[in-house]
Amino acid sequence: xxxxxxxxxxxxxxxxxxxxxxxxxxxxxxxxxxxxxxxxxxxxxxxxxxxxxxxxxxxxxxxxxxxxxxxxxxxxxxxxxxxxxxxxxxxxxxxxxxxxxxxxxxxxxxxxxxxxxxxxxxxxxxxxxxxxxxxxxxxxxxxxxxxxxxxxxxxxxxxxxxxxxxxxxxxxxxxxxxxxxxxxxxxxxxxxxxxxxxxxxxxxxxxxxxxxxxxxxxxxxxxxxxxxxxxxxxxxxxxxxxxxxxxxxxxxxxxxxxxxxxxxxxxxxxxxxxxxxxxxxxxxxxxxxxxxxxxxxxxxxxxxxxxxxxxxxxxxxxxxxxxxxxxxxxxxxxxxxxxxxxxxxxxxxxxxxxxxxxxxxxxxxxxxxxxxxxxxxxxxxxxxxxxxxxxxxxxxxxx
Amino acid sequence: xxxxxxxxxxxxxxxxxxxxxxxxxxxxxxxxxxxxxxxxxxxxxxxxxxxxxxxxxxxxxxxxxxxxxxxxxxxxxxxxxxxxxxxxxxxxxxxxxxxxxxxxxxxxxxxxxxxxxxxxxxxxxxxxxxxxxxxxxxxxxxxxxxxxxxxxxxxxxxxxxxxxxxxxxxxxxxxxxxxxxxxxxxxxxxxxxxxxxxxxxxxxxxxxxxxxxxxxxxxxxxxxxxxxxxxxxxxxxxxxxxxxxxxxxxxxxxxxxxxxxxxxxxxxxxxxxxxxxxxxxxxxxxxxxxxxxxxxxxxxxxxxxxxxxxxxxxxxxxxxxxxxxxxxxxxxxxxxxxxxxxxxxxxxxxxxxxxx
Numbered sequence: 001x002x003x004x005x006x007x008x009x010x011x012x013x014x015x016x017x018x019x020x021x022x023x024x025x026x027x028x029x030x031x032x033x034x035x036x037x038x039x040x041x042x043x044x045x046x047x048x049x050x051x052x053x054x055x056x057x058x059x060x061x062x063x064x065x066x067x068x069x070x071x072x073x074x075x076x077x078x079x080x081x082x083x084x085x086x087x088x089x090x091x092x093x094x095x096x097x098x099x100x101x102x103x104x105x106x107x108x109x110x111x112x113x114x115x116x117x118x119x120x121x122x123x124x125x126x127x128x129x130x131x132x133x134x135x136x137x138x139x140x141x142x143x144x145x146x147x148x149x150x151x152x153x154x155x156x157x158x159x160x161x162x163x164x165x166x167x168x169x170x171x172x173x174x175x176x177x178x179x180x181x182x183x184x185x186x187x188x189x190x191x192x193x194x195x196x197x198x199x200x201x202x203x204x205x206x207x208x209x210x211x212x213x214x215x216x217x218x219x220x221x222x223x224x225x226x227x228x229x230x231x232x233x234x235x236x237x238x239x240x241x242x243x244x245x246x247x248x249x250x251x252x253x254x255x256x257x258x259x260x261x262x263x264x265x266x267x268x269x270x271x272x273x274x275x276x277x278x279x280x281x282x283x284x285x286x287x288x289x290x291x292x293x294x295x296x297x298x299x300x301x302x303x304x305x306x307x308x309x310x311x312x313x314x315x316x317x318x319x320x321x322x323x324x325x326x327x328x329x330x331x332x333x334x335x336x337x338x339x340x341x342x343x344x345x346x347x348x349x350x351x352x353x354x355x356x357x358x359x360x361x362x363x364x365x366x367x368x369x370x371x372x373x374x375x376x377x378x379x380x381x382x383x384x385x386x387x388x389x390x391x392x393x394x395x396x397x398x399x
Numbered sequence: 400x401x402x403x404x405x406x407x408x409x410x411x412x413x414x415x416x417x418x419x420x421x422x423x424x425x426x427x428x429x430x431x432x433x434x435x436x437x438x439x440x441x442x443x444x445x446x447x448x449x450x451x452x453x454x455x456x457x458x459x460x461x462x463x464x465x466x467x468x469x470x471x472x473x474x475x476x477x478x479x480x481x482x483x484x485x486x487x488x489x490x491x492x493x494x495x496x497x498x499x500x501x502x503x504x505x506x507x508x509x510x511x512x513x514x515x516x517x518x519x520x521x522x523x524x525x526x527x528x529x530x531x532x533x534x535x536x537x538x539x540x541x542x543x544x545x546x547x548x549x550x551x552x553x554x555x556x557x558x559x560x561x562x563x564x565x566x567x568x569x570x571x572x573x574x575x576x577x578x579x580x581x582x583x584x585x586x587x588x589x590x591x592x593x594x595x596x597x598x599x600x601x602x603x604x605x606x607x608x609x610x611x612x613x614x615x616x617x618x619x620x621x622x623x624x625x626x627x628x629x630x631x632x633x634x635x636x637x638x639x640x641x642x643x644x645x646x647x648x649x650x651x652x653x654x655x656x657x658x659x660x661x662x663x664x665x666x667x668x669x670x671x672x673x674x675x676x677x678x679x680x681x682x683x684x685x686x687x688x689x690x691x692x693x694x695x696x697x698x699x700x701x702x703x704x705x706x707x708x709x710x711x712x713x714x715x716x717x718x719x720x721x722x723x724x725x726x727x728x729x730x731x732x733x734x735x736x737x738x739x740x741x742x743x744x745x746x747x748x749x750x751x752x753x754x755x
Contacts, residue, residue, distance in 0.1 A: 043504045105516065107538075116496050123577050131578055135485055136517060137540035150633050154546040155539040157487070157517035165535055172553055193492075196499050197512035254480075254525040254534040260513050271531055387513070388522025390534055 005171040006243040006399060008181075008231045009088025011080040012339040014224030014326040015051035018063075019083055024343060027351045028371050032325050034208045034220050039072075040190045048204050050190055051222030051327030066146060069129060071108035072189035072223070074139035076332070080225035081143055081183050088181075088229035089240050096180040096235060099152035101170040102140040102227075103162035103186030105331035108133035110191045139187060152179055157331065159386030160293070161252075162186050163226065164334030164394055168250040170230050180235045185227030185335025194330065195221055201260065209296035209328075211321035212305065212367045214358040219295040222327025226335030228342065244342050248379070248397035249282065251275025255389030261299050266307030268391035269293070273311055273381065276393040286379050287317045287395070289350050291341045292367065293383040294321025295328050304383065305363045316365040317381075318372070324354035334384035334392065341382040341396050348375040404555050405622035405755060406711045407562065407613040410468035412437050412460045413696045413705060414606060419467070422716040423709070427695065430592045433585040434576055434605045435697035439463075446527075453510065454523070455490040457570040460609035461520035462527065465564055468611040469528075472621075477613065478560025479533035480521050483547035483567045485540045485700030486575065487517035493574050520568050520609075532560070541742025543567065544701040545631045548612075552629070555616045566611030567701030576605055584698070586668070595668040595694040603667035606697015610704035612711075618755075624714040624736075626707075627751040628652050634745055638678045641747065645683055645739065648749045659687065660730040661713065663706045665740030667693040672744055679739070680726070688729035690719065703740040703748055710736040710752045 013019065015033025016026035026033070033051040040050065053060075053076060060075035061068030064082070068075075081100070085091060090098070111130040119126035133139065140155040152173065156166045163186025170184030188194075198204050198221060205218035228247075236243045253275060255268025262268065277284060293304050308319070322340050323329075329336055344350060353367040378398045385391045411417040414435035416424040428438065437460060442451050445463045454462065461482070469477060494511040516522075518536040525534050533554065537546035544567030551565035579585065586595075586602040595604055614626065630648050635641050649656060662684055664676050680689070696705040713719055717732055738750040 113496065113500070117500055119578075120497060120500060124581075128581060132582065135540055136487070136538035137485065137542070140539060144633075152631070153539065153633055154537055154542055156535065157538040158521075158534070158536050159516050159518055169535070169550065172557075176553055176556070192499060192504065193496060193512075196504050196507055197495065197509065197515075200507045200509035200512060252533045252535060254522070254531050256525045256529050256531050259519070259522060259526065260509075267531060386518070387516050388518040388534075389525060390518055390522065390536075 003175060004233055004246045005174050005230050006236045007228050007245050007247060007342050007396065008236060008239055008243045009084040009090065009229035010339040010342050011083030011087060012226045012336055013053055013076055013079045014329060014336055015053055015222050016325050018055060018079065027325060030352060030354060030371065032208060032354055033222065034327055042192050042195055044195060048206055049208060049220055051220055052190060053223055066142060070142060071111050071133045071139055073104055073108060073187050074142040076189055076223065076225040077102060077139050077143045077187035078146060081147060081227045084183055084227040084229045090181055090229055093238055097151045098149050099170060099173060099179045099182040100140065100144040100149045101154055101166045101182055101184040103156045103166040103331050104136050104139055104188050105157055105159060105162060106191055106193060107136040108138050109193045110189050113192050158390035159388055160330055161334055161384040161386040161390045161392040162331040164384035164392040165252060167228060167338055167394060168252060168392060171247050171250060174230055174232050180232055182230045183227050184230055185338065186331045187225035188223055188329055188331040190221060190223040203297045205296060208355060209324060210355045211294035211296040211324050211353060212301050212360055213356050214360050216296045216298065216301060218297050220327040222329040224326060224329045224332045224336055226332055226339045228338055243399065245345050245396045246399045247394060249276035249280030249395030251279055252392045255391055257389060260387050262303035262385065264303060266303040268389050269304050269307035269383065269385055270310055272391040272393040273307065276395045280395045280397065282379055284312045285315050287381045288377040289344055289380045290317055290319040291337045291380065291382040292319050292321040293385045294323055296323065301360065302362060304385065305360060309363060318350045319367045320351050320353035321367065322351050337382050338394060341380040345377050345380050345396055345398060348377055349373045350375060402556060402616055404552055404626045405615050406624050406626055407615040407619065407622050408468050408471035409612045409623060409708050409711055410464045410471065411708045412439065412464045412609040414438060415695050423712050423720050427593065427722050431589055434571060435592060437607050455488055455514060457488050457490060457568060458514065458520055458523055461568040462523050464609040465524045465566060465611045468613055469564060472613040474562055474613060476528055476530045477562055477564040479554050479563040480524050480530060481547040481550050481563060481565040482521040482536045483543035483701050484517060484520065484538060484569055485543045486569050487538060488515050488519050489570055489572045489575050491515040493572060541700045541746025542631050544704045545629060545748045548629055551614050555614060561617050562613050562615040564611060564613055567704035568609040569607055569699045569701045571605045571607045579605065592694045596666050596691055598668045599670055601670055603669045603698040606699045606702060608696050608705055610708050622755045623711040624752045625755050627753055630749045632747045635747060638675055641675065642683050645749060652751055654735065659735050659737045660733045661736045662687050662689040663710055663736060663738045664689060664691055665693055666691045667698040675741060686727055689726040690723045700742055706738045706740060707750055710738055714752060714754050
């Protein structure tokens with residue numbers, strides 16, 4: 001049951017880059033992806049910064065071969081999923097039982113919004129092609145069909161921890177010998193629905209977000225996709241390339257405190273991290289880097305920080321929130337940050353937590369603010385917490 | 400499966416009088432039209448009235464079915480809560496979307512947005528129970544419930560817990576019904592659900608439901624049935640591929656078709672989609688005792704949960720109500736039931752159950 005699950009490939013697209021190489025370059029040079037709204041058509045343009053992918057739907061369409069009129073979530077998903085598969089060299093391995101486990105929070109909502117504008121005044125109006133991909137399962141199927149994956153496909157939606165749970169579930173399908181390889185992660189495009197939703201909650205910063213800063217004012221929404229290719233040891237042996245690392249630990253817990261707010265003591269976060277450590281057989285002191293959930297909201301950062309203090313005190317690993325680069329990409333964030341965690345291990349690097357000027361006074365630790373390299377990292381923890389109390393932690397380890 | 404998994408309890412809010420009954424309903428509720436609506440219980444007896452006020456219909460149905468299901472199993476806090484929902488919380492999604500468009504993104508309030516996320520039902524159950532355990536929500540169209548059930552089975556096989564709450568919830572709203580009608584899913588003629596399956600025309604009738612199960616790896620005389628296995632397959636090329644999938648599913652479970660006492664299929668009255676079942680009835684399923692269920696609950700992505708509920712109850716109580724039309728006389732005792740369901744010809748699933 002505890003046979004290792006290896007990470008054989010990674011793929012990512014976000015506001016800081018359209019692939020792994022561009023993302024690494026931005027992370028090293030401290031180049032954040034936030035800015036004025038360019039693609040999203042909202043009255044909040046020029047008022048609320050967002051972290052948009054630097055490509056139009058037409059450009060994404062020519063990059064992926066998918067129709068430009070389908071949901072942007074599928075287009076983003078396709079870019080990152082294909083990069084991950086190509087990176088792993090999975091295409092050349094015949095007769096694999098391959099799965100695609102994806103995640104998102106609002107399916108094809110970017111198109112549903114357009115549909116509803118016409119549909120509301122007259123139910124006979126609205127282009128049907130804009131509503132047929134409303135369901136969360138749709139982007140997953142559009143991409144799975146394009147990739148030719150049929151053996152197992154499913155979609156998970158647990159708010160901001162969605163894609164971490166997709167990776168977790170994919171790893172278990174391999175451990176149970178149901179699949180040989182799984183492309184797992186998630187995607188979300190910016191929508192007016194989510195932007196306005198978070199805006200009503202008054203947790204959007206009208207400047208660039210400052211995770212774990214005493215004066216943080218909220219999060220910036222972003223978009224993107226991130227996927228890892230998970231394989232069994234047997235498949236890893238057949239690949240031309242060495243695998244990156246193992247997914248050594250994973251755990252899912254519920255905060256059971258409030259539909260949107262996290263508990264002050266971070267019960268769910270604490271249990272998720274503790275559970276992931278137990279699964280991997282590691283002690284807190286073994287963790288070299290935590291890729292924080294770190295949204296930049298008052299509530300998340302104190303809750304997550306408190307859970308880390310309880311679990312790790314007094315020996316704190318390096319930590320940072322890469323949401324200070326990508327914004328909060330919701331259903332994609334667990335996938336994107338899993339990719340960043342794998343790359344941190346692989347290259348011995350730690351990313352800076354941007355715009356952290358005043359450390360939080362309640363916490364005895366301060367996230368890393370500089371790009372660090374030439375490190376020997378063995379174990380990296382990635383946190384993803386969401387609405388509904390859904391908390392998931394993943395641990396990636398050198399193999 | 401490495402160890403035996405059982406259905407310990409089940410609860411079903413559906414367009415039939417399924418909620419709160421010990422065995423199976425004594426009659427069929429008749430509907431004329433293209434929409435079967437859930438018969439909802441009196442929530443005041445089941446959920447804290449302070450909470451009910453804020454909950455949308457799907458959340459109330461889900462939380463009520465889950466609560467009673469756990470009570471029946473005598474479980475305070477399950478080892479995991481896993482939900483399958485294709486559509487999620489449509490009502491809250493529509494409320495927020497409508498206001499956002501009508502008010503041009505201004506003067507909005509957060510409540511509907513907060514409750515629109517797909518994991519709301521699972522989250523609300525956890526919140527009510529103060530359950531910090533594993534919590535997951537699958538949202539993949541006609542695989543949503545099946546994925547949730549697979550996750551539950553795997554957790555029990557991993558021996559991390561002794562019971563799991565898993566279910567399927569989906570609602571129909573006026574808006575979703577209007578849109579799905581435009582997409583051609585439903586019948587154009589007014590028809591009684593009693594005659595749905597023999598209608599011989601295009602389209603089906605809309606349905607909905609909130610159905611939860613507690614699954615366990617512990618033996619108990621209260622268990623309803625053993626859940627031997629489930630399997631899904633996606634976009635099979637033709638009926639012979641479906642036959643192969645069914646045969647290999649039975650083979651993996653070391654069961655011959657002759658040992659299956661009852662088959663439940665997902666016929667929904669759509670002449671095109673039912674063609675698959677008709678072809679199978681002339682080949683692999685020929686002369687097998689068979690019942691259908693979608694005239695009872697309507698067609699919706701997580702409808703297979705209704706079939707699983709039905710199979711468990713039939714095995715436990717060893718009875719098939721008189722009001723079921725049976726293709727062929729069924730065997731007694733009913734020790735093994737096979738469910739084959741497909742959703743829009745895309746998502747196919749198989750379930751095998753047996754007596755404990």
